[in-house]
Amino acid sequence: MKRTIGVILTVGVAVLAAIVLFNTASTADKKAAPIERGRYLAKIAGCNDCHTPGYMAKNGKVDEAVWLTGDSLGWQGPWGTTYPINLRLYMQNITEEQWLQTVPKLQSRPPMPFYALQDMSQEDLVAIYRFVRSLGPAGTAAPAYLPPGVEASLPVVRFIPPPQG
Ligand code: HEC
Numbered sequence: 001m002k003r004t005i006g007v008i009l010t011v012g013v014a015v016l017a018a019i020v021l022f023n024t025a026s027t028a029d030k031k032a033a034p035i036e037r038g039r040y041l042a043k044i045a046g047c048n049d050c051h052t053p054g055y056m057a058k059n060g061k062v063d064e065a066v067w068l069t070g071d072s073l074g075w076q077g078p079w080g081t082t083y084p085i086n087l088r089l090y091m092q093n094i095t096e097e098q099w100l101q102t103v104p105k106l107q108s109r110p111p112m113p114f115y116a117l118q119d120m121s122q123e124d125l126v127a128i129y130r131f132v133r134s135l136g137p138a139g140t141a142a143p144a145y146l147p148p149g150v151e152a153s154l155p156v157v158r159f160i161p162p163p164q165g
Contacts, residue, residue, distance in 0.1 A: 034123070038131020041124055042068065045116065050075075050084040068132055069139030074152050077159035079109045081152045083142040091132040099129045109145070110159070 048055045070086030106114040
């Protein structure tokens with residue numbers, strides 16, 4: 001009888017330990033999952049192409065330490081000259097909640113595909129936010145927007161619209 005109780009207790013403790021271990025592991029996975037997803041999205045949704053210096057020119061071979069720190073390569077067209085902002089600093093200054101509230105209201109100038117962000121699922125927006133936050137703040141602010149007709153002192157990608165008529 002004593003032996004049976006002993007076996008039951010041992011099995012019980014083992015089961016409990018397994019449950020605790022399993023839960024800890026799955027919580028860790030759940031925490032890591034959005035960050036991994038965010039890293040993946042930054043690569044495939046083009047965020048790095050514009051917001052990471054040299055990313056396009058180096059075929060994506062840029063150290064993650066400088067990812068999404070903004071770029072001084074301007075995009076010039078009828079809208080003026082725009083600069084991909086430093087997302088590492090941007091995300092530090094807003095909460096996850098604020099990010100989710102901001103995206104639907106975005107009306108960024110070209111070539112920022114703000115409509116692509118607006119088509120993203122809530123989970124993917126959270127993933128991008130958490131990934132950028134996990135990288136921490138880095139770099140400096142990108143140059144300020146220049147209205148049409150104002151000369152840019154740094155290199156630009158020039159968009160020349162087709163002639164009217
Ligand atoms: C083709 C280049 C390009 C791509 C791709 C791109 N961006 Fe941008 N982004 C820009 C530029 C340029 C600006 C500055 C726009 C302006 O001055 O109005 C900008 C601005 C932003 C802003 C500030 C929005 C605002 O209007 O205040 C956020 C946030 C942002 N980008 C996030 C992202 C994310 C996240 C991705 C990837 C899903 C991404 N961008 C992809 C070029 C790009």
